[in-house]
Amino acid sequence: MRNTTFSITPLGDNAIMIEWEQRISPVIHAQVMQAFLHLQSLQQPYITDLMPAYASLAVRYNAVRIRQEIKRPARAWITAFVTRALQEAGAATAAAVPGRHLEIPVCYHPSLGPDLANLAQQKGLSEEAIITLHTAPTYTVYMLGFLPGFPYMGTVDPQLATPRLKQPRTQVPAGSVGIAGEQTGIYPLPSPGGWNIIGQTPLRIFDAGRPDPCYCRPGDQVRFVPISLEAFTKQLS
């Protein structure tokens, strides 16, 4: 946590919120990830959940067990514990922790990306240009939310940034790749949704039957690789 400042505030009576400077930036997110991974590695039994996001990390704890076993007010105890842990993490590791590199195949065929044509028209770009712009960067998975395993990735080329649909769809197929604001994401499950859908991946982004049900994790580095409809159909089966 070198040269970084964070604040800790209560999030109700069984969680605290660690916040860094509130903006979307890979540098800030790297600090979030460093804190998240360090706290995760400590396997502190009183911490029941860690929720990293763009510039924050929520820490949920078992207040009753802390009171029972440590016999001290839980919030004060956990705040001190987390503060100390973050200082240690900063001292131990200067560099940001690299995430896994994932390549995710996406088919940008109009049948799978119903908003691709609209987006191209809106932005005065060809569909090929949209695909090129979308597949060029390596995206950071800033957080998972909305649905189990839904990765919020960013940030897209400014030319692609576009608000959510005014009228959300009642059903978006699993694997759909979309854009909302500066973010790009993948629907892990069929769901209603308002993201602009430009393609679909044949990968199972969520599968309850796997030991690791979610394909993406916070901090992953993701690149989209365009594939043909034939390749999509083949990989799906």
Added chain:
Amino acid sequence: MNLRVLQPGLLDTVQDAGRHGYQHLGINPGGAMDRIGMYVANSLVGNDPAEAVIELHFPAAAFLLEAPAMIALSGADLGAMINDQPVPINRPLVVSGQSVLRFTRPVTGACCYLAIRHGLLISPWLGSYSTCLPAGAGGFRGRALQKNDVLPFKQAASYGAVLRQLQVAELPWTAGTGELYSAADRIRITEGSGFALLNAHARQQLTTATFAIAPQSDRMGFRLQGPALRTEHRQELLSAGVSQGTIQLLPNGQLIVLMADHQTTGGYPRVGHVITADQPALAQLRPRQELRFAMITADAAEELLWQQEQRLLFLQNACKLRLEEWLSHYGLH
């Protein structure tokens, strides 16, 4: 040796204390909306307080208990009948095989918990029996109960000596749950980070106005109908982790309280948090019922949770003692 669904209800799901440790993957905690109801129902039949229970909303399912069983109902009173005989909540019941349990009217509360002694034979998913509806996993096949679903009991039991010719025997004690639930006109909250964004009038309104539970409320969140709360100035927030009980301010000035199946992150201002000790009372409110908030400190909230847990522990121990005494009297175990 099964619980069979004769007729499905509105939303009957298997729940426990929730699935923790997976919120960084966007997997919501779930669990019983009213943890006291789950705790008491399980305690009455001698189960671990977090054993899998069935959470029922009105109209609730009708069940066939194929084999003799000891059951308990807690939380909401939905006018339960066993073989057309009314039975009370908060009391252990011994029921003969081939009995029909059904629910006739919403008397008090919104969610009723059905616990069966020794529990139901269900496989956990990610360490919990709770039904995760968005993932289609956990609980019974990842979904709400449907007609002809069959949930096996973990253990068979014989209560012939108790029942003799009876179809239902009520055990002679009741769990007093009154003081475990706070009153609806005083649901206590703590300040959230978004409280400071409210203008002076709205900050007052939060704890003086009356809010009603909107009909489109569900296990994900309770939408409240009340005065539109205004902010001092607009501020776009980055999405961040949220928690059960978090009160979010929607752009139209209305509030939504996140409940058990809440999404793991949210981007609306968090004006407050319903304290854990009062979440059960909130969960038991039905659409159109009214509530008021009272602001307390985070330290006071923790103290109230601690006191509530001590009462629950006391109740659990008392239930255990009565049950052991009763079982040994009949030569059961």
